[in-house]
Amino acid sequence: MRGEVTFDALEKRWTLFLGTSARCGVEQQYDRGFFAVVADGMPDVDPQTAVAIATAMSEGVELPPMIAAKAVAALRGMKISVLRDLAWHGMRKHHPEVTPQMVDDMIDDMGDERFGGIIREALQATQAKAEVGDDAGRGKPPAKLRGTSGKKRTGRV
Numbered sequence: 001m002r003g004e005v006t007f008d009a010l011e012k013r014w015t016l017f018l019g020t021s022a023r024c025g026v027e028q029q030y031d032r033g034f035f036a037v038v039a040d041g042m043p044d045v046d047p048q049t050a051v052a053i054a055t056a057m058s059e060g061v062e063l064p065p066m067i068a069a070k071a072v073a074a075l076r077g078m079k080i081s082v083l084r085d086l087a088w089h090g091m092r093k094h095h096p097e098v099t100p101q102m103v104d105d106m107i108d109d110m111g112d113e114r115f116g117g118i119i120r121e122a123l124q125a126t127q128a129k130a131e132v133g134d135d136a137g138r139g140k141p142p143a144k145l146r147g148t149s150g151k152k153r154t155g156r157v
Contacts, residue, residue: 019093
């Protein structure tokens with residue numbers, strides 16, 4: 001699935017996906033919008049950069065190189081508790097047994113820098129543009145909306 005990141009920690013393979021369910025879980029936990037939580041977790045980010053990051057993520061567009069460099073630096077300064085919560089919500093789809101304490105143990109096993117890189121990759125992967133070969137990227141409806149012949153339905157009976 002687009003946006004999934006796999007990694008090894010605690011002698012096991014894990015999958016992290018910051019999809020809609022994970023982002024809604026973060027919003028419910030913090031009683032704030034997802035991007036507001038991420039912005040609050042990065043206190044050293046200037047408002048202009050925060051808005052540019054949020055806009056790019058919500059619209060699925062790439063950040064200009066200068067802003068992207070600021071975003072990477074900002075993620076390095078993000079509060080570890082927010083990173084942990086993002087990971088916990090992002091892992092629950094594939095690993096419902098995961099608890100915040102288990103994520104803490106994973107962070108201790110991997111180290112802050114490697115863990116931050118995984119979160120950064122997951123955030124970027126979730127918002128990546130559709131692949132050039134994807135039907136959606138070419139404006140075609142998903143295969144489920146096509147007839148069994150593979151042709152688009154015309155709406156006529």
